Amino acid sequence: MDLPFEPYRIKVVERIRRVSRPERARLLETAGYNVFKIPSASIYIDLLTDSGTSAMSDLQWAALMRGDEAYAQSRSFAEFEGVVKEIFGYRHVIPTHQGRAAEGLLFATRVKAGDVVPSNIHFDTTRANVEHLGAIALDCVADAGLDPHLEAPFKGDMSLDKLRDAFTKYGRERIPVVMLTITNNSGGGQPVSMANIREVSAFCREMDVPLIFDACRFAENAWFIQQREEGWSGRGIEDICREMFSCADGCTMSAKKDALVNIGGFVCLNDDEWARDLTNLLILREGFPTYGGLAGRDLAAMAQGLREVMDPDYLAYRIGQVARLGRRLDELEVPYLRPAGGHAIYVDALAALPHLPREQFPAQVFTAALYLEGGVRAVEIGSLMFDHKDPDTGQMVHPAMELVRLAVPRRVYTHTQLDYVAEVCAAVMRKGRNWRGLEITWQPSALRHFTASLRPVGGGTFEAGDQG
Ligand SMILES: *Cc1c(COP(=O)(O)O)cnc(C)c1O
Numbered sequence: 001m002d003l004p005f006e007p008y009r010i011k012v013v014e015r016i017r018r019v020s021r022p023e024r025a026r027l028l029e030t031a032g033y034n035v036f037k038i039p040s041a042s043i044y045i046d047l048l049t050d051s052g053t054s055a056m057s058d059l060q061w062a063a064l065m066r067g068d069e070a071y072a073q074s075r076s077f078a079e080f081e082g083v084v085k086e087i088f089g090y091r092h093v094i095p096t097h098q099g100r101a102a103e104g105l106l107f108a109t110r111v112k113a114g115d116v117v118p119s120n121i122h123f124d125t126t127r128a129n130v131e132h133l134g135a136i137a138l139d140c141v142a143d144a145g146l147d148p149h150l151e152a153p154f155k156g157d158m159s160l161d162k163l164r165d166a167f168t169k170y171g172r173e174r175i176p177v178v179m180l181t182i183t184n185n186s187g188g189g190q191p192v193s194m195a196n197i198r199e200v201s202a203f204c205r206e207m208d209v210p211l212i213f214d215a216c217r218f219a220e221n222a223w224f225i226q227q228r229e230e231g232w233s234g235r236g237i238e239d240i241c242r243e244m245f246s247c248a249d250g251c252t253m254s255a256k257k258d259a260l261v262n263i264g265g266f267v268c269l270n271d272d273e274w275a276r277d278l279t280n281l282l283i284l285r286e287g288f289p290t291y292g293g294l295a296g297r298d299l300a301a302m303a304q305g306l307r308e309v310m311d312p313d314y315l316a317y318r319i320g321q322v323a324r325l326g327r328r329l330d331e332l333e334v335p336y337l338r339p340a341g342g343h344a345i346y347v348d349a350l351a352a353l354p355h356l357p358r359e360q361f362p363a364q365v366f367t368a369a370l371y372l373e374g375g376v377r378a379v380e381i382g383s384l385m386f387d388h389k390d391p392d393t394g395q396m397v398h399p400a401m402e403l404v405r406l407a408v409p410r411r412v413y414t415h416t417q418l419d420y421v422a423e424v425c426a427a428v429m430r431k432g433r434n435w436r437g438l439e440i441t442w443q444p445s446a447l448r449h450f451t452a453s454l455r456p457v458g459g460g461t462f463e464a465g466d467q468g
Helices: 021-030 058-065 075-088 099-108 124-132 160-170 194-207 218-228 237-246 272-285 296-309 312-331 362-374 415-434
Strands: 092-096 116-119 136-139 178-181 211-214 250-254 265-269 344-348 379-381 403-407 438-442 453-456
Touching: 021 362, 058 296, 075 092, 075 237, 075 265, 075 296, 092 099, 092 272, 099 124, 099 211, 099 250, 099 265, 099 272, 116 124, 116 160, 124 136, 160 194, 178 194, 194 211, 194 237, 218 237, 218 312, 265 272, 296 312, 312 344, 312 415, 362 379, 362 403, 362 415, 362 438
Parallel strands: 116 136, 116 178, 178 211, 211 250
Antiparallel strands: 092 265, 250 265, 344 403, 379 403, 438 453
């Protein structure tokens, strides 16, 4: 039997309910066809994000109770620091309240206006933190990572040619740090191979520029290396992590992903001076260096979560569950970005709803239809999120793809519930041309996808023939 077996049993449950279709139609209209504005109590399966949505284990809940809330040098910090040093192997471990705070501190102490920071693909928050300092966030992912139909094992790999070109074009002095996102969230949750990590690392060392991982999903990346990369199949996850991290000079981490907690983050660094500068800024913005904007109990839960995420049974189940959702969608002929990512499936809305022009937000239509059809919440990653004016021509530019991300929270939903999600996706597709396009009625000046309001083009019902 080829099932992603759950390496746990359920000890506490939380009631969820499926509100009626007329109620969903009313809520969707009130929310301006924007699922960010629908109350979570009226959502049946919530796949908006895998960030901070993990279910904690009994041992993590127990760790919360044992948290030491001393302001300085708490026992919980010592435990957290010990676990991080064991897995990551860096000299300095600096807690922050979440990932973006770690990035903000890292860049503020190293990057200045006019600098350039290459990555495979910057996540929104690393990009925003780099740009906030007046620097350029440069994506250097290999071309394979930009082709949604290509089946390849390591589509998160960075292109060494693009990285070299960046050094030639901008000069070594303008590149204070190179980032590598493992796994590559904005590129479909695709992993980076050990071979590529080593190549990028060797190049950075030759250039004498530090390499820093955006390590949110490091354990998922290690699992992909173990499963897919030649020479690593017999090696343990701990071994693979140690080898990965030894190739870099530090990392930023959102503990809301692979530390299996609801809030938290940290920075690791080897360089003493950089760590000292960063710690000084941390005290100003986040708190004393042994709690960094968190409670002692949060550090204790993180330490335990990091131990649990290394369990190969957990990783096989976790990534197997996402892959299984992909296989269900294959059976139902729902098109998605290939292959399935570590933490999410990205439905290809242009292929699913080909009757809709880009101006009518096909991925947002699919997202709204998922809610109306089955109470499922996903997130649009398409024109609503990424349309922008070309600075040279003033023309509106659409992103390369119209995607609907189904992000799977860790240890939260059963296989049955994800089967249901696949059925809802198929039902939305079957209704095809019945779904009407959407138009914006209100939008803010930036990051509009969070708060914009929309309506069916020209008014009326969202689904043709629907009596409302
Ligand atoms: C979530 C995420 C971040 C930011 O972390 P927060 O905890 O949400 O601030 C940074 N990089 C990647 C790749 C992420 O997935």
